[in-house]
Amino acid sequence: MKERVVIVGGGIMGLATAYHLARLGAENVTVLERRFAGYGATFRTGTGIRESFGDETNIWMMRESIKMWKALEEELGHPTEYRQTGYMFLLHTEEEMESFRRNVSLQNSLSVPSRIISPEEAKEIVPPLNIEDVLGAAYNPEDGKANPFLVLQGYKKASLKMGVKIHEYSPVEGIVERGGKRVVKTPRGEFEADILINAAGGWSKLIDRMVAVPSHVEPYKHQAIKTEALERGQINPMVVSFKHGGAYLTQDIADGGVIGGVALAEGPTFDMNPTLEYAIEVSRHFTWLIPALKYVHIVRQWAGFYATTPDKNPVIGEVAPGYYIISGFSGHGFMMSPMATKSLAELIVEGGTSAPLDFYDPHRFERGEFREAAIQMG
Amino acid sequence: MRIERHPILTFRRGRRVKFFFNGREVEAREGETIAMALYAAGIRDLSKSQKFHRPRGLFCAIGKCSSCLLTVDGIPNVRTCIIPVKEGMRVEASEGNPRLADNVPPPKKFMEPETHRTDLLVIGGGPAGLQAAIHAADMGARVTVLDEAPMLGGQLVKQTHKFFGKRQLHAGVRGIKIAEMLIEEVRRRGIEIFSRTSAVGLFPSGEEKVVDAVEAERYLHRFTARAVLVATGAMERYLPFPGADLPGVYGAGAVQTLMNTYGILPGERVLIVGAGNVGLILAYQLMQAGVKVPAVVEALPRVGGYFVHAAKIRRQGVPILTRHTIVRAAGSGRVEQATVAELDERWSVIEGTEKTYDVDVVALSVGLRPSVELLQQAGCSMRFVRELAGLVPLRDRNMQTTVEGIYVAGDASGIEEATTAMLEGTIAGISAGFYLGHGDEKWQERLERARAELEEFRDGPIGREVKKGIERVLI
Numbered sequence: 001m002k003e004r005v006v007i008v009g010g011g012i013m014g015l016a017t018a019y020h021l022a023r024l025g026a027e028n029v030t031v032l033e034r035r036f037a038g039y040g041a042t043f044r045t046g047t048g049i050r051e052s053f054g055d056e057t058n059i060w061m062m063r064e065s066i067k068m069w070k071a072l073e074e075e076l077g078h079p080t081e082y083r084q085t086g087y088m089f090l091l092h093t094e095e096e097m098e099s100f101r102r103n104v105s106l107q108n109s110l111s112v113p114s115r116i117i118s119p120e121e122a123k124e125i126v127p128p129l130n131i132e133d134v135l136g137a138a139y140n141p142e143d144g145k146a147n148p149f150l151v152l153q154g155y156k157k158a159s160l161k162m163g164v165k166i167h168e169y170s171p172v173e174g175i176v177e178r179g180g181k182r183v184v185k186t187p188r189g190e191f192e193a194d195i196l197i198n199a200a201g202g203w204s205k206l207i208d209r210m211v212a213v214p215s216h217v218e219p220y221k222h223q224a225i226k227t228e229a230l231e232r233g234q235i236n237p238m239v240v241s242f243k244h245g246g247a248y249l250t251q252d253i254a255d256g257g258v259i260g261g262v263a264l265a266e267g268p269t270f271d272m273n274p275t276l277e278y279a280i281e282v283s284r285h286f287t288w289l290i291p292a293l294k295y296v297h298i299v300r301q302w303a304g305f306y307a308t309t310p311d312k313n314p315v316i317g318e319v320a321p322g323y324y325i326i327s328g329f330s331g332h333g334f335m336m337s338p339m340a341t342k343s344l345a346e347l348i349v350e351g352g353t354s355a356p357l358d359f360y361d362p363h364r365f366e367r368g369e370f371r372e373a374a375i376q377m378g
Numbered sequence: 379m380r381i382e383r384h385p386i387l388t389f390r391r392g393r394r395v396k397f398f399f400n401g402r403e404v405e406a407r408e409g410e411t412i413a414m415a416l417y418a419a420g421i422r423d424l425s426k427s428q429k430f431h432r433p434r435g436l437f438c439a440i441g442k443c444s445s446c447l448l449t450v451d452g453i454p455n456v457r458t459c460i461i462p463v464k465e466g467m468r469v470e471a472s473e474g475n476p477r478l479a480d481n482v483p484p485p486k487k488f489m490e491p492e493t494h495r496t497d498l499l500v501i502g503g504g505p506a507g508l509q510a511a512i513h514a515a516d517m518g519a520r521v522t523v524l525d526e527a528p529m530l531g532g533q534l535v536k537q538t539h540k541f542f543g544k545r546q547l548h549a550g551v552r553g554i555k556i557a558e559m560l561i562e563e564v565r566r567r568g569i570e571i572f573s574r575t576s577a578v579g580l581f582p583s584g585e586e587k588v589v590d591a592v593e594a595e596r597y598l599h600r601f602t603a604r605a606v607l608v609a610t611g612a613m614e615r616y617l618p619f620p621g622a623d624l625p626g627v628y629g630a631g632a633v634q635t636l637m638n639t640y641g642i643l644p645g646e647r648v649l650i651v652g653a654g655n656v657g658l659i660l661a662y663q664l665m666q667a668g669v670k671v672p673a674v675v676e677a678l679p680r681v682g683g684y685f686v687h688a689a690k691i692r693r694q695g696v697p698i699l700t701r702h703t704i705v706r707a708a709g710s711g712r713v714e715q716a717t718v719a720e721l722d723e724r725w726s727v728i729e730g731t732e733k734t735y736d737v738d739v740v741a742l743s744v745g746l747r748p749s750v751e752l753l754q755q756a757g758c759s760m761r762f763v764r765e766l767a768g769l770v771p772l773r774d775r776n777m778q779t780t781v782e783g784i785y786v787a788g789d790a791s792g793i794e795e796a797t798t799a800m801l802e803g804t805i806a807g808i809s810a811g812f813y814l815g816h817g818d819e820k821w822q823e824r825l826e827r828a829r830a831e832l833e834e835f836r837d838g839p840i841g842r843e844v845k846k847g848i849e850r851v852l853i
């Protein structure tokens with residue numbers, strides 16, 4: 001494919017899309033990143049990867065993504081620290097039990113091996129867990145996590161090798177039409193685009209605005225924390241509790257430190273400052289769920305954006321002729337990046353994909369169509 | 379071993395207490411921190427490194443590095459150099475990373491942070507912070523001082539030498555004496571003091587600044603202030619060479635803390651790396667305490683510190699080897715020997731010039747870097763300035779940073795010395811006083827005077843370099 005493709009955003013979406021486009025034969029792919037690759041949401045993610053969703057399409061997308069995650073390390077020739085350590089949704093009320101029984105049965109019908117386990121089983125899997133108010137848990141051993149820093153480096157390296165051009169510190173300052181083509185302006189010069197892809201995550205609406213199309217993606221500030229290093233293997237799965245502050249936490253593969261967060265968001269906003277309120281909320285809920293964490297220091301706390309749409313599902317597809325978007329993942333972009341980016345690349349190069357991209361149609365909101373909100377954490 | 383007799387210092391030791399290190403009973407004196415008490419008991423090897431299980435000892439001894447982290451009463455990674463011992467305390471070196479206990483009961487009640495309100499919050503009770511606190515309080519501001527260490531005074535508490543300069547700048551007075559005077563002044567004014575309290579976050583929110591701090595690694599405090607002075611000082615630089623991680627390779631300041639603050643002998647024979655003022659003064663202080671100094675090595679072709687300090691130790695027979703560096707430290711589990719060698723014009727070791735000394739301590743006085751983490755986190759504009767020894771905040775002539783109401787003074791604004799820190803503290807304190815709506819013409823004059831004194835003090839060759847650096851961060 002000879003068309004000049006310009007991708008705005010050097011996060012996981014931008015770089016993985018570039019990678020798949022190049023693999024499918026696109027010869028002229030340029031990625032523009034306003035800071036350094038990964039600066040946006042990718043390097044700020046909570047690292048979880050799960051197919052434990054509550055609707056068919058997201059389960060399908062994640063099931064396929066997990067197949068790709070498993071092969072990614074070899075494919076990119078770069079470590080990813082991807083591990084299938086599971087997700088464990090703690091259930092504290094009969095209503096939660098009921099709703100997750102439904103999720104599990106839907107997941108099982110799509111060959112996801114999730115199951116409802118007893119509090120005792122949950123404690124066996126996560127020994128320091130407090131099961132005082134736990135009625136049961138929904139557990140899927142196929143879910144997992146990966147290291148976003150390594151994964152992004154892997155995509156970057158592999159893309160560069162295939163001839164993709166990546167310009168860091170190149171913020172897009174304007175997009176104009178000239179001779180029927182879009183021209184993307186940056187301090188490093190102009191880039192003509194036959195095909196323009198908005199992969200700007202939390203900043204997507206700014207790009208939509210430059211192209212003069214309506215945007216449905218808003219930046220919401222979410223935060224996360226990391227503790228000091230701990231002996232590995234004590235909290236393998238991502239432990240989630242909607243009752244306790246929407247907390248999610250797991251141990252990092254590299255050093256065993258706990259990474260996670262709670263549901264305390266602000267927005268829409270472009271502010272990325274971490275707050276003490278958040279650290280306190282994290283401490284309050286984490287020390288309930290894993291009481292031994294009361295002895296452990298938080299060593300890092302940061303904020304990032306969930307690029308959020310009205311129904312918490314992404315927008316993937318063509319917005320206007322030659323202008324595509326892959327954004328609005330609302331907190332589950334990193335995990336879904338393999339299949340999302342591959343299917344968009346197929347759509348662009350081959351004109352079609354086996355993935356159910358209609359579900360993520362960027363125009364659905366204008367038609368008044370809202371999907372059932374995807375399960376979201378943090 | 380504790381120092382029993384010292385020509386200048388008298389050590390007031392607390393009652394005997396017992397605590398446990400890896401299950402073994404250790405005797406300490408009340409007032410000592412855990413790491414100091416262990417050192418006095420002859421324990422230099424505190425823990426093992428995570429990956430290669432190499433022995434780890436002290437390094438900075440003022441809570442700025444991670445060398446002395448141990449598990450204390452079940453809490454992992456406690457900075458044992460700044461946490462005082464308590465009767466019955468259980469201190470353990472964890473093998474590998476700490477493990478989460480399976481059966482800790484969930485907290486019955488979540489402890490909310492204790493909240494405090496003040497006008498000026500001073501972070502760091504060293505020469506800069508205390509001077510600022512005194513001046514702002516005299517102008518009528520309500521002042522609160524936080525410090526990580528168990529005592530106020532910053533690094534003055536280990537300076538046994540007499541200061542230079544003009545009489546009104548405490549010339550001829552020993553640093554320890556200046557610390558006592560400043561602390562007395564602070565107490566007399568009823569300034570609120572939180573020691574053993576580490577500021578962990580500085581959040582400017584409009585007119586108010588919020589500072590979150592942890593007391594004794596356990597209790598959370600939240601301070602709301604209208605102005606904040608960051609006077610967090612500096613931390614020692616490290617020098618990599620084979621064996622540099624052996625217990626016995628310490629920052630020069632750590633050796634001073636052991637010896638002059640806690641009255642504990644750092645060793646029998648100490649090689650000093652770096653002939654700036656810190657290295658030279660340390661050599662002299664070691665000899666005062668009866669410790670042998672076989673040599674001071676300096677990579678530069680000349681001595682960096684004041685001539686009088688160099689002359690004093692040369693008179694005592696200590697060679698200062700310029701154009702020399704340390705090439706390795708060796709020993710089983712702790713430093714037993716150190717090898718130095720001569721450098722050529724291009725800083726490479728000249729073969730055949732190695733000399734090996736039998737020493738049990740290598741003190742590194744290879745410079746400091748400003749402790750600027752809080753300023754950076756608060757969003758102050760920063761710049762790397764070689765003359766100021768690292769990343770420092772931009773500031774105006776009043777020592778206000780680019781964030782209104784946040785001030786900086788002392789080594790955190792660029793590495794100099796205690797006298798300049800006190801003057802900068804004075805300037806920042808008075809400026810903060812004005813910012814808070816206090817002060818009159820008399821205070822304006824006082825401010826001008828401090829500026830003039832600082833200007834004059836920086837007239838030497840070192841000061842000129844510093845001034846060049848300040849030009850680059852002045853707004």
